[in-house]
Amino acid sequence: MxxxxxxxxxxxxxAPSDGDTKALRPGEWPPADVEHHxxxxxxxxxxxxxxxxxxxxxxxLSAVMVVLFxxxxxxxxxxxxxxxxxxxxxxxxxxxxxxxxGLAIFLIGAGAVHWAKKLMSNVEVVxxxxxxxxxxxxxxxxxxxxxxxxxxxxxxxxxIIRRTMLAAMALxxxxxxxxxxxxxxxPADVGTPSAELRRTIWEPGMRLVTDITYQxxxxxxxxxxxxxxAVPENLREVEEDDHNLNARAKAAVIVVRxxxxxxxxxxxxxxxxxxxxxxxxxxxxxxxxxxxxxxYQQRTHLLLCPCxxxxxxxxxxxxVVFGPAYRRMPQLPIEVDDEGYLVAVSDFPxxxxxxxxxxxxx
Amino acid sequence: xxxxxxxxxxxxxxxxATYVDERVHSNSWFSRNLNKVFPDHWSFMLGEIALYSFVVxxxxxxxxxxxxxxxxxxxxxxxxxxxxxxxxxxxAYDSAxxxxxxxxxxxxxxxxxxxxxxxxxxxxAVHMFRVFFTxxxxxxxxxxxxxxxxxxxxxxxxxxxxxxLPDDLLSGTGLRIIEGIILAIPVIGTxxxxxxxxxxxxxxxxxxxxxxxxxxxxxxxxxxxxxxxLMMVWTQKHxxxxxxxxxxxxxxxxxLMPVYMAKAGGFFFLIFGLITIIAGxxxxxxxxxxxxxxPDQVSAGTQPDWYIGWLDGALRLMPNIExxxxxxxxxxxxxxxTVVLPGLIVTAAxxxxxxxxxxxxxxxxxxxxxxxxxAPTRTALGVMAIVxxxxxxxxxxxxxxxxxxxxxxxxxxxxxxxxxxxxxxLAFIITKRICLSLQRRDRDKLLHGRETGRILRLPxxxxxxxxxxxxxxxxxxxxxxxDDKPLPEPPESDSAGVRNPKxxxxxxxxxxxxxxxxxxxxxxxxxxIHHGDEAIEAEDDFEAPLLEREESMHVAHxxxxxxxxxxxxxxxxxxNGDGGSEQS
Ligand code: HEM
Ligand code: FES
Numbered sequence: 001m002x003x004x005x006x007x008x009x010x011x012x013x014x015a016p017s018d019g020d021t022k023a024l025r026p027g028e029w030p031p032a033d034v035e036h037h038x039x040x041x042x043x044x045x046x047x048x049x050x051x052x053x054x055x056x057x058x059x060x061l062s063a064v065m066v067v068l069f070x071x072x073x074x075x076x077x078x079x080x081x082x083x084x085x086x087x088x089x090x091x092x093x094x095x096x097x098x099x100x101x102g103l104a105i106f107l108i109g110a111g112a113v114h115w116a117k118k119l120m121s122n123v124e125v126v127x128x129x130x131x132x133x134x135x136x137x138x139x140x141x142x143x144x145x146x147x148x149x150x151x152x153x154x155x156x157x158x159x160i161i162r163r164t165m166l167a168a169m170a171l172x173x174x175x176x177x178x179x180x181x182x183x184x185x186x187p188a189d190v191g192t193p194s195a196e197l198r199r200t201i202w203e204p205g206m207r208l209v210t211d212i213t214y215q216x217x218x219x220x221x222x223x224x225x226x227x228x229x230a231v232p233e234n235l236r237e238v239e240e241d242d243h244n245l246n247a248r249a250k251a252a253v254i255v256v257r258x259x260x261x262x263x264x265x266x267x268x269x270x271x272x273x274x275x276x277x278x279x280x281x282x283x284x285x286x287x288x289x290x291x292x293x294x295x296y297q298q299r300t301h302l303l304l305c306p307c308x309x310x311x312x313x314x315x316x317x318x319x320v321v322f323g324p325a326y327r328r329m330p331q332l333p334i335e336v337d338d339e340g341y342l343v344a345v346s347d348f349p350x351x352x353x354x355x356x357x358x359x360x361x362x
Numbered sequence: 363x364x365x366x367x368x369x370x371x372x373x374x375x376x377x378x379a380t381y382v383d384e385r386v387h388s389n390s391w392f393s394r395n396l397n398k399v400f401p402d403h404w405s406f407m408l409g410e411i412a413l414y415s416f417v418v419x420x421x422x423x424x425x426x427x428x429x430x431x432x433x434x435x436x437x438x439x440x441x442x443x444x445x446x447x448x449x450x451x452x453x454a455y456d457s458a459x460x461x462x463x464x465x466x467x468x469x470x471x472x473x474x475x476x477x478x479x480x481x482x483x484x485x486x487a488v489h490m491f492r493v494f495f496t497x498x499x500x501x502x503x504x505x506x507x508x509x510x511x512x513x514x515x516x517x518x519x520x521x522x523x524x525x526x527l528p529d530d531l532l533s534g535t536g537l538r539i540i541e542g543i544i545l546a547i548p549v550i551g552t553x554x555x556x557x558x559x560x561x562x563x564x565x566x567x568x569x570x571x572x573x574x575x576x577x578x579x580x581x582x583x584x585x586x587x588x589x590x591x592l593m594m595v596w597t598q599k600h601x602x603x604x605x606x607x608x609x610x611x612x613x614x615x616x617x618l619m620p621v622y623m624a625k626a627g628g629f630f631f632l633i634f635g636l637i638t639i640i641a642g643x644x645x646x647x648x649x650x651x652x653x654x655x656x657p658d659q660v661s662a663g664t665q666p667d668w669y670i671g672w673l674d675g676a677l678r679l680m681p682n683i684e685x686x687x688x689x690x691x692x693x694x695x696x697x698x699x700t701v702v703l704p705g706l707i708v709t710a711a712x713x714x715x716x717x718x719x720x721x722x723x724x725x726x727x728x729x730x731x732x733x734x735x736x737a738p739t740r741t742a743l744g745v746m747a748i749v750x751x752x753x754x755x756x757x758x759x760x761x762x763x764x765x766x767x768x769x770x771x772x773x774x775x776x777x778x779x780x781x782x783x784x785x786x787x788l789a790f791i792i793t794k795r796i797c798l799s800l801q802r803r804d805r806d807k808l809l810h811g812r813e814t815g816r817i818l819r820l821p822x823x824x825x826x827x828x829x830x831x832x833x834x835x836x837x838x839x840x841x842x843x844x845d846d847k848p849l850p851e852p853p854e855s856d857s858a859g860v861r862n863p864k865x866x867x868x869x870x871x872x873x874x875x876x877x878x879x880x881x882x883x884x885x886x887x888x889x890x891i892h893h894g895d896e897a898i899e900a901e902d903d904f905e906a907p908l909l910e911r912e913e914s915m916h917v918a919h920x921x922x923x924x925x926x927x928x929x930x931x932x933x934x935x936x937x938n939g940d941g942g943s944e945q946s
Binding site: 028029032033034078079087090091093094095097098101102103104105107108109113115116121124127128132180183184193196229231244245246248250284285288289290293294306307308309310322324325326327354355356357358359360361362 | 396397398399402434435436442463464466467469470473502535538539541542543545546547548549550551552553555556557558559560561562563564565566567597598599605606607610611612613614615616617620621624625627628629630631632633634635636637638639640641642643644645655656657658659660661674677678679680681682683684686689690691692693695696727729760761771772775835
């Protein structure tokens with residue numbers, strides 16, 4: 001790289017394309033062999049003076065913008081709204097700060113670029129390249145140094161040191177990896193992940209309640225063609241105990257009602273009914289990758305996932321009729337209790353949510 | 363030092379420089395680097411945009427950390443945004459809302475952060491295609507291509523982890539899909555998911571874990587990789603487009619000090635300012651509208667940021683195949699679009715420089731860029747990849763399109779599935795054709811010069827079009843076309859009949875080489891060009907006397923020709939001052 005110290009030998013004569021020879025100063029590269037276009041600012045002192053004014057004005061305006069920014073920060077209330085054409089109503093404070101701060105920054109850039117384009121040298125110059133490859137001498141010297149070092153280290157002489165060190169180095173990251181095990185601290189009463197994924201908080205006799213107001217649902221409150229989003233009655237307590245949304249992420253269900261004769265099949269064993277007078281309950285969590293579903297077309301009984309459009313026929317055991325999901329939406333067996341409220345008969349017989357490696361294990 | 367007056371500040375600067383130099387040998391470095399030459403081209407600013415938006419991302423991100431709380435502890439919302447008053451939300455969401463509504467400048471910084479993140483990813487992507495299409499990844503820059511690819515992946519990781527932090531409905535839905543994908547991983551899926559989320563989805567750990575990754579790990583890796591990336595650019599010096607006097611042994615452009623400092627430094631402010639102005643007036647990711655995350659709600663028609671959308675599209679277009687082997691489940695419907703497909707694409711992209719080098723057998727250094735037309739197969743492959751990506755991205759918005767155009771989703775999916783196979787192939791063929799016809803035009807220009815549009819009638823009655831020689835600059839560009847020839851088939855055995863041990867791999871290289879370089883329009887030889895130049899001169903000879911005569915004519919608007927007065931008379935007959943020959 002030492003040959004890059006200066007452009008050329010100081011004082012070397014070069015012939016720029018415009019004909020007259022002039023000496024290069026140290027630190028100057030020779031001009032490239034292309035036509036050099038003179039700018040207005042190179043030939044016309046008035047144009048040059050104008051460019052100087054323009055650059056200085058931009059830098060000055062930038063400073064003005066900083067002042068305006070501070071004015072906006074103090075003067076504009078947080079909740080004021082302005083309407084910008086084509087963009088719509090937005091926060092006045094935000095847009096005023098954005099515009100003033102943005103322009104303050106932008107004008108510095110505009111000034112610098114204008115300065116470079118109009119006033120700085122626009123002569124293209126040439127610098128030599130050198131191959132990336134080191135010279136033979138350098139490579140040889142490096143190899144020699146390596147050899148000397150290798151010998152002095154006794155690396156080759158005592159293979160037992162070499163081998164034990166490599167083994168130790170290979171093993172030493174293991175404690176770190178093992179330490180990652182407690183990214184999940186497994187509670188005493190909790191099984192393997194796959195066992196947990198199969199289980200929800202639904203239990204025999206658990207009432208279905210609406211998902212926002214937690215009202216128990218009477219069978220006759222659901223009109224034919226209707227859809228109700230529901231959760232287990234104890235969800236609120238579970239969430240308060242656990243301080244998380246895990247139970248909800250598996251237990252959310254939808255309840256739909258159709259005419260009993262419209263039901264072609266259910267997930268219950270042949271001849272039995274997991275619904276109640278045409279009311280059927282299904283998991284709300286898509287078996288594809290887990291989005292909650294609630295787009296339901298009552299005429300066709302099709303349930304459509306908004307994420308990737310898997311479509312399930314609720315009148316036919318919620319089988320997949322279209323889209324990327326493979327498994328049907330699990331059905332929750334329901335009945336009514338003495339007071340006429342919908343309750344679960346049991347937990348889901350099939351795991352809810354996305355498929356996983358062990359899901360079809362017995 | 364020259365005779366210019368030296369100001370007091372400069373004197374102080376010089377003594378400071380000496381002070382530092384006596385300790386770290388810095389003047390030596392400056393002497394070699396301060397006037398480093400950089401070539402000029404608009405497309406070389408793409409990488410700069412990426413760099414500068416990253417700086418903006420860093421600055422705005424640090425501001426956000428002062429207010430954001432990565433915690434899912436539940437709080438009751440009690441801020442100025444009325445629709446959410448009294449709703450139980452996470453502290454993360456609460457703090458993001460406070461940044462948006464209560465902290466003055468908070469919304470601006472949030473929007474600057476998100477907009478600059480988008481600029482960052484877009485600039486990286488376009489920059490990568492610039493490098494690909496111009497062959498800038500060739501020796502000696504293969505390693506930097508890999509660094510760049512890793513940077514692109516890290517940018518996606520940064521974007522995705524950031525998107526999840528506000529804990530609004532959209533960010534949670536994105537995480538849910540990630541969980542579904544992790545669960546689909548064979549053998550370790552369930553355990554991996556429990557380790558990532560600290561138990562079941564969504565758990566209480568993921569936000570704070572992503573926070574550390576988002577603000578420390580990923581940006582740290584990005585800063586490290588950018589440093590390596592730029593150091594390599596610095597030592598290898600920038601590539602340049604073909605032009606007069608530009609070779610693989612030099613670099614033609616402007617010196618760092620002063621022109622490039624002013625231009626590149628100024629450009630940083632332009633980008634920063636532009637992002638800030640956009641963030642001031644164009645809303646992005648209005649998290650308050652989506653509401654807090656809860657795993658049983660989703661809003662239809664919402665879209666992930668563009669760089670994730672294509673994976674969503676791939677998930678949608680994939681047919682529903684799931685294998686169950688010995689009671690174990692392999693969800694190909696999830697694994698193929700989100701793991702296998704991106705894995706293959708990234709691997710192919712990473713090894714491409716070596717594939718091409720293998721197929722050319724070329725060990726030279728390349729510093730002059732290819733014009734995309736002169737590498738037709740490579741260009742066609744790039745366009746094919748873009749079309750493939752766009753179709754998947756459209757697939758990610760198919761519900762919005764279906765509603766907009768009143769099409770059935772079913773139709774859209776089938777249409778896009780076919781399109782995904784047919785359109786990229788079509789794009790490949792068409793691009794290659796276009797490249798070859800551009801090459802043909804270049805060849806004609808080199809051989810016969812530029813068509814001037816002037817028609818001459820020869821004494822023989824024949825009509826010819828007058829050609830002008832292409833100028834020096836254009837000629838240099840045209841002549842830059844490389845003579846890439848497919849590798850020959852390797853011999854099966856040598857003359858002594860010994861089997862060639864490299865026969866098989868040689869045949870494969872030759873096959874790939876044919877695919878890449880078979881189709882090309884030969885560059886004219888020196889002799890042909892010389893011959894062409896003579897023809898142009900001959901035309902000139904024919905035309906010269908006519909032009910001379912024309913010089914003395916004045917062509918009026920109606921086409922009548924008048925003798926030109928000796929002195930420039932007032933414009934009475936024509937406003938076309940010089941009696942232009944182009945009208946003859
Ligand atoms: C490396 C590139 C980075 C990218 C692509 C990126 C991208 C994002 C995105 C898309 C968001 C969501 C913003 C929203 O709309 O609310 C976000 C949030 C956030 N980012 Fe980054 N980021 C990056 C680096 C950083 C760094 C370096 C920091 C801090 C040192 C940071 C701090 C934050 C914080 C605190 C949030 C949450 C703020 C909120 O949501 O209101 N980011 N990031
Ligand atoms: S999550 Fe329902 S289709 Fe993908």
